Amino acid sequence: MDPVTIENQATLLYNNVTTNSNTAVTRILSLYDLTATKEALLDTYTPGQTITYVTRVENTGSAPLYNLTIVDNLADGLIRYINTSVEGYLNGSPIEIAVQTTTNSATFKVNSIVEPTDNVLIIFETTTPTSNPDTLTNTQTITANGGSTTGPVITVKPDPTATVTIANYAALEMTKSVDKSSIYSGESLVYTFKIINRGNETATNVAFSDIFPAGYKIETITLKTPDEPDPIIYDPTTYVNFTTLAIPNLVIPVGTSTLVVTGTYTTTT
Numbered sequence: 400m401d402p403v404t405i406e407n408q409a410t411l412l413y414n415n416v417t418t419n420s421n422t423a424v425t426r427i428l429s430l431y432d433l434t435a436t437k438e439a440l441l442d443t444y445t446p447g448q449t450i451t452y453v454t455r456v457e458n459t460g461s462a463p464l465y466n467l468t469i470v471d472n473l474a475d476g477l478i479r480y481i482n483t484s485v486e487g488y489l490n491g492s493p494i495e496i497a498v499q500t501t502t503n504s505a506t507f508k509v510n511s512i513v514e515p516t517d518n519v520l521i522i523f524e525t526t527t528p529t530s531n532p533d534t535l536t537n538t539q540t541i542t543a544n545g546g547s548t549t550g551p552v553i554t555v556k557p558d559p560t561a562t563v564t565i566a567n568y569a570a571l572e573m574t575k576s577v578d579k580s581s582i583y584s585g586e587s588l589v590y591t592f593k594i595i596n597r598g599n600e601t602a603t604n605v606a607f608s609d610i611f612p613a614g615y616k617i618e619t620i621t622l623k624t625p626d627e628p629d630p631i632i633y634d635p636t637t638y639v640n641f642t643t644l645a646i647p648n649l650v651i652p653v654g655t656s657t658l659v660v661t662g663t664y665t666t667t668t
Contacts, residue, residue: 431545
């Protein structure tokens with residue numbers, strides 16, 4: 400909670416001229432008081448990444464505190480606490496931290512007595528969602544009992560928060576399929592590649608390559624992307640070397656792109 404202060408300023412009046420003194424400030428100490436800060440060790444994230452959070456709690460009162468409890472809302476359930484990841488320190492020395500979790504929260508309990516001027520560090524890790532929210536803001540409610548285990552409940556105000564924003568990134572995956580499970584020599588064969596960009600920005604300088612079976616002659620190569628109405632056509636004489644197809648510098652936007660290779664297979668023996 401914010402400190403309470405008393406302030407005082409004196410005034411002199413002489414020959415109709417007013418002179419003010421400086422302001423004297425005195426802080427009113429609280430018997431029971433808690434302050435806390437929270438930070439994420441990443442400014443931006445990508446889905447599935449681990450984020451480490453650090454909470455620092457200090458007893459700024461003049462009496463001991465008991466049952467220190469930190470409840471984290473896990474960004475309203477968007478992130479997940481990683482089991483056994485928590486570390487606790489009292490004035491720099493390791494302490495045990497009890498953890499209870501639900502779908503939408505992780506509760507950290509400190510059994511140690513927190514004396515005046517003592518500080519407690521709580522460090523834990525979470526995994527991020529794959530749903531790509533623009534921001535992850537998780538809030539903590541921090542309480543303790545003043546003076547004894549049954550003393551008055553002291554709450555940190557305002558609730559500590561930490562916000563991490565999503566990074567600009569591209570994430571590619573690819574599947575390959577063929578249009579026929581069996582053919583005669585001399586028949587056509589079509590290979591289709593689904594290239595999916597699950598990120599939030601276009602992937603550039605993507606290099607595609609594939610070595611096709613001996614006897615397969617590539618005739619056409621086309622790429623259809625979700626941001627262009629017409630397919631891109633690649634000349635096999637430029638991009639095919641024997642049975643190897645290599646296309647450098649592909650541009651893959653967010654979504655699903657389709658690369659189609661058609662050709663004819665002829666038995667080589």
